[in-house]
Amino acid sequence: MGITIHYRGKAKSLEAVDSLITELQQTAEKLGWEHGLVEKEIKGELCPSWGYGFGFIPTKEQVEKEGIEFFPAMVSRQCNGYFKFSDSKYAEEVRKAFRNGEQPHFFVDTKVKGIWLNVHPQCEGIEFVFDLVSLELADYQQYDHTPDLIYGYEGFFCKTQYAGVKIHILVCKIIELTERYVAYSRIYDEAGYYGTGDMRKAAEAFWESTAQIKALGEKLKEMAKGTGMEVISGFEM
Numbered sequence: 001m002g003i004t005i006h007y008r009g010k011a012k013s014l015e016a017v018d019s020l021i022t023e024l025q026q027t028a029e030k031l032g033w034e035h036g037l038v039e040k041e042i043k044g045e046l047c048p049s050w051g052y053g054f055g056f057i058p059t060k061e062q063v064e065k066e067g068i069e070f071f072p073a074m075v076s077r078q079c080n081g082y083f084k085f086s087d088s089k090y091a092e093e094v095r096k097a098f099r100n101g102e103q104p105h106f107f108v109d110t111k112v113k114g115i116w117l118n119v120h121p122q123c124e125g126i127e128f129v130f131d132l133v134s135l136e137l138a139d140y141q142q143y144d145h146t147p148d149l150i151y152g153y154e155g156f157f158c159k160t161q162y163a164g165v166k167i168h169i170l171v172c173k174i175i176e177l178t179e180r181y182v183a184y185s186r187i188y189d190e191a192g193y194y195g196t197g198d199m200r201k202a203a204e205a206f207w208e209s210t211a212q213i214k215a216l217g218e219k220l221k222e223m224a225k226g227t228g229m230e231v232i233s234g235f236e237m
Contacts, residue, residue: 002161003168003191003209007175008154009184011135020128020181021115024174034118038129039111042140046106048152050094051085058082073101087186088154108150112140119170123163126171127156128178137182155186165206169193 011017021037028035057080058068068084075081083098085091090106097104114129131138139153160168172194175187187194190209193202 002159003206004157004159004161005168005171005175005190005194006155006157006186006188007137007184008156008186009137009182011130011137011182014132014135016181017113017130017132017135020178021113023177024115024117024128027177028115028117036116038114038116038127041111042131042142042150043109044107044142044148044150046108046150046152048088048090048106049086049154050088050090051083054080054082054084056080069095071095071098071101074098108140108152110134112138117174119174120163120167123167123171124157124159126158126174128182129156160191161206161209165191165199165203168202168206169199 011020025035025037027033054068058066062068063070063082066084068082071081071083073081074083085095090104093106094104110131110133112129113132114127116125116127116129118125127139129138130136131140137155139156141151141153142149143151158171160171168191172189175184175194189195191202191205192198
């Protein structure tokens with residue numbers, strides 16, 4: 001919950017990846033931002049983000065309104081056959097497998113290279129990390145308990161809610177700067193500033209989101225009274 005900017009795309013070339021890293025590294029050093037370089041091999045079974053399954057039988061209205069799909073061949077004791085697909089390059093291959101009652105398997109063998117920046121203590125890091133085979137912005141995550149599984153997300157996001165509207169605009173400007181190196185397929189700014197420069201709209205979005213989060217925080221604090229639980233909102237961290 002909170003204002004976030006989402007971005008997906010593909011580097012225009014391998015040279016563009018290096019140029020982007022160089023420019024952002026120089027900018028970070030000049031402005032004193034915490035930053036780091038990323039370069040590593042990624043190899044294993046890929047669990048891409050394509051959508052999700054349901055742990056309950058959705059109503060007919062939910063199916064129609066939310067675009068939920070039903071796959072009879074997937075019905076078993078462990079699965080009710082209902083799935084929701086997101087906008088992903090893997091979606092159609094997953095659909096094809098589900099129609100046959102099969103679980104799809106994906107594998108990745110590549111290198112990633114990029115840079116991350118921390119521009120404010122209360123803003124999430126902004127990352128530009130590329131799969132050097134596909135050149136796509138690719139967020140690959142691995143965990144110690146499943147070292148051979150790689151969780152893959154197409155693109156990145158940066159939550160700016162707790163840093164405020166000025167830092168949000170700064171993050172937008174950083175993404176704008178990278179447009180000379182990246183062909184973006186999707187940039188979704190929940191504050192509505194990116195691509196419009198509408199500061200009033202962005203400020204209103206932050207005000208409304210802040211009010212909602214604070215109201216929810218107060219409600220949760222009230223509910224937690226007497227339970228020994230402590231509720232802390234992002235504005236109190």
